[in-house]
Amino acid sequence: MKIDVTLPDGTVRSYDEGATAMDVAKSISEGLARNVLAAKVNGEVRDANRPLPRNCSLALLTWNDAEGKSTMWHSSAHLLAEAVEALYPGTKFGIGPPIEQGFYYDIDLGERTIGDGDFAAIEAKMKELASKKLVFERRAVPKAEAIAYFTDKGDEYKLELLEGLQDGEITFYTQGNFTDLCRGPHIPDTGSIKAVKVMSVAGAYWRGDEKRKQLTRLYAIAFPKQKELDEYLVLLEEAKKRDHRKLGKEMDLFTFSERVGAGLPLWLPKGAALRERLIDFMKTAQEEAGYVQVATPHIGSKQLYVTSGHWEKYGKDSFQPINTPQEGEQFMLKPMNCPHHCEIFASRPRSYKDLPLRLAEFGTVYRYEQSGELHGLARVRGFTQDDAHLFCRPDQVKEEFLKVIDLVLLVLKALNFEHFEAQVSLRDKEDRSKYIGSDENWEKAEQAIIDAAAECGMKTVVEYGEAAFYGPKLDFMVKDALGRRWQLGTIQVDYNLPERFELEYVGSDNAKHRPVMIHRAPFGSLERFIAVIIEHSAGRFPLWLAPEQAVILPVSDKFVEVAQGLAKQLKALKIRTSVDERNEKVGRKIRDAELAKSPFMLVVGEKEAADNTVAVREHGQGDLGSMSTVAFAAMIQERIKEQLALA
RNA sequence: GCCUUUGUAGCUCAGGGGUAGAGCACUUCCUUGGUAAGGAAGAGGUCCCGGGUUCAAUUCCCGGCAAAGGCUCCA
Numbered sequence: 001m002k003i004d005v006t007l008p009d010g011t012v013r014s015y016d017e018g019a020t021a022m023d024v025a026k027s028i029s030e031g032l033a034r035n036v037l038a039a040k041v042n043g044e045v046r047d048a049n050r051p052l053p054r055n056c057s058l059a060l061l062t063w064n065d066a067e068g069k070s071t072m073w074h075s076s077a078h079l080l081a082e083a084v085e086a087l088y089p090g091t092k093f094g095i096g097p098p099i100e101q102g103f104y105y106d107i108d109l110g111e112r113t114i115g116d117g118d119f120a121a122i123e124a125k126m127k128e129l130a131s132k133k134l135v136f137e138r139r140a141v142p143k144a145e146a147i148a149y150f151t152d153k154g155d156e157y158k159l160e161l162l163e164g165l166q167d168g169e170i171t172f173y174t175q176g177n178f179t180d181l182c183r184g185p186h187i188p189d190t191g192s193i194k195a196v197k198v199m200s201v202a203g204a205y206w207r208g209d210e211k212r213k214q215l216t217r218l219y220a221i222a223f224p225k226q227k228e229l230d231e232y233l234v235l236l237e238e239a240k241k242r243d244h245r246k247l248g249k250e251m252d253l254f255t256f257s258e259r260v261g262a263g264l265p266l267w268l269p270k271g272a273a274l275r276e277r278l279i280d281f282m283k284t285a286q287e288e289a290g291y292v293q294v295a296t297p298h299i300g301s302k303q304l305y306v307t308s309g310h311w312e313k314y315g316k317d318s319f320q321p322i323n324t325p326q327e328g329e330q331f332m333l334k335p336m337n338c339p340h341h342c343e344i345f346a347s348r349p350r351s352y353k354d355l356p357l358r359l360a361e362f363g364t365v366y367r368y369e370q371s372g373e374l375h376g377l378a379r380v381r382g383f384t385q386d387d388a389h390l391f392c393r394p395d396q397v398k399e400e401f402l403k404v405i406d407l408v409l410l411v412l413k414a415l416n417f418e419h420f421e422a423q424v425s426l427r428d429k430e431d432r433s434k435y436i437g438s439d440e441n442w443e444k445a446e447q448a449i450i451d452a453a454a455e456c457g458m459k460t461v462v463e464y465g466e467a468a469f470y471g472p473k474l475d476f477m478v479k480d481a482l483g484r485r486w487q488l489g490t491i492q493v494d495y496n497l498p499e500r501f502e503l504e505y506v507g508s509d510n511a512k513h514r515p516v517m518i519h520r521a522p523f524g525s526l527e528r529f530i531a532v533i534i535e536h537s538a539g540r541f542p543l544w545l546a547p548e549q550a551v552i553l554p555v556s557d558k559f560v561e562v563a564q565g566l567a568k569q570l571k572a573l574k575i576r577t578s579v580d581e582r583n584e585k586v587g588r589k590i591r592d593a594e595l596a597k598s599p600f601m602l603v604v605g606e607k608e609a610a611d612n613t614v615a616v617r618e619h620g621q622g623d624l625g626s627m628s629t630v631a632f633a634a635m636i637q638e639r640i641k642e643q644l645a646l647a
Numbered sequence: 648g649c650c651u652u653u654g655u656a657g658c659u660c661a662g663g664g665g666u667a668g669a670g671c672a673c674u675u676c677c678u679u680g681g682u683a684a685g686g687a688a689g690a691g692g693u694c695c696c697g698g699g700u701u702c703a704a705u706u707c708c709c710g711g712c713a714a715a716g717g718c719u720c721c722a
Contacts, residue, residue: 095722161722181722202717203650214650217717258713370648556679591683605681615681623682
């Protein structure tokens, strides 16, 4: 009997019955066979050494496929477990899945602990075991036998996992001396695991439940080549160098104070100016797009949030109400601006002719985050949103989405983000009971979002079931210079708040209608956005945003006055500049200016003083030669225009 | 909040039961210079906070605070 195997390119090959994916690989080339980690058979990832079903489609998975990679990491987790069991006999095992960057295994060491100092020994053991090319053997096991095995071993975690499994669907995988309850699939043998690194150790609750026992989680990563591990470590180093917390300190942008409180950033002059520039940029763009600015206080009565529903949903996990001393009234620090904006909408009768009404505010909001969740500027307890709420008619949703997408694209361009996609979150296809708002409106809005994203030519991913209960949304997923993904910018339809605040407008039919509300924040929060752009740009901000655009370096004390005159000229032309008046040599001043990431350095000495020119040096580019002061200013302004898409 | 790690000069970090260390930054002086570190001298500390052990604690122990990583990615 022969079986037919269809390969991804459409070719059909014939094999003897019982052939495995590995056999197919070998028939194509030895090199391919060496690299095969797993196989995708009829869309399902399986062991490469399992016999293929008759007439199937087959894709051979290697390190270059996401699924091949995660299979390798999953197998590496088993290898980690084997090493740990060898070094720490009696260890009990929880789960050990692959993750985005590597894998982990949750283990219970009893009274023992593992620290950074133990990693090297674990890595050495893993490498030793891996080099034996231990084969991963799959075996279907009756439930009773599986229970007997782990009872005998004394591993209560595996026993608990077994409870949730049906007899007949249980499989064991064994490599070397280690047998694990596992669905698989796995790589053929441990030989392809050439480089491993234990990254960190952390506590993790069994089954993610904080009431249950905390296990020790070992994070690690593995590669088929030492070189790839080295490159990965270099990338981590680069990420560390770009860490916004480090750069923020070096560049005097912001700081934190224990006395002020954790998660409450203090903006230093240069950082505050940076914020202002971002705000100005957005205000200008919003003004053109027909927004109006509003301003609302930092607190609001508790009743406001009872009305909005936020009290019920987030009340006990928020900063608790502030009480007035005399009347005992309760106020909340505002966790969002929308309830205030709803009241502005409701402050007078609205006609359909007033819509869309676009209320914008750089509103600072306060949210309680658990102390362990705080992270530099990326996760704080007080932050400013570039918030706006668009009140419109259902038929205006698409138009408004288009305009907001334009705004976000403008932001992404101005900050040199080149890789991004739209993630559209829609209702669950099956269960529609958990959503508020009419079916008709939802369908209209969902279609409007999809159409708007398509019209803008955005790469779009649609996620069903990811919508909030109050409406569908579109998020921008952005890749930074190191290939890390961030969620920036969000546009959300909301049917809930207009309902709760009983917002209305008078239609052309002279009847009352409920407006649709759209929340949107292109930056998201200024704090988080700045964290991302610091890391994306490694602190080398686009010229229009840079704290200082040019630093003037007099060749010696004799030319300080000339330099000051030049600074005055440039400032009049709206170029941010300063003079390095220190009694140092030019070489030293240049070095310091390069390290400070000043975009341009202007060297002035006898020659420049004589003919009113500047010797221009660009950061990271070197000497650009001399030009007149006017020409330099024009060049800067030209570059900024281009960057901001104003040209 | 919980687990692991960390907390020493403005910054980066070494050290260690008995008077506190380096490099950079800072101050002063010398030097007056042309595209990535000129030279010298000096100043700078509640060794995170509180308690305990000790003749003696920055060091060891306990507690707190803050920071970093993790606690979602289901054998």
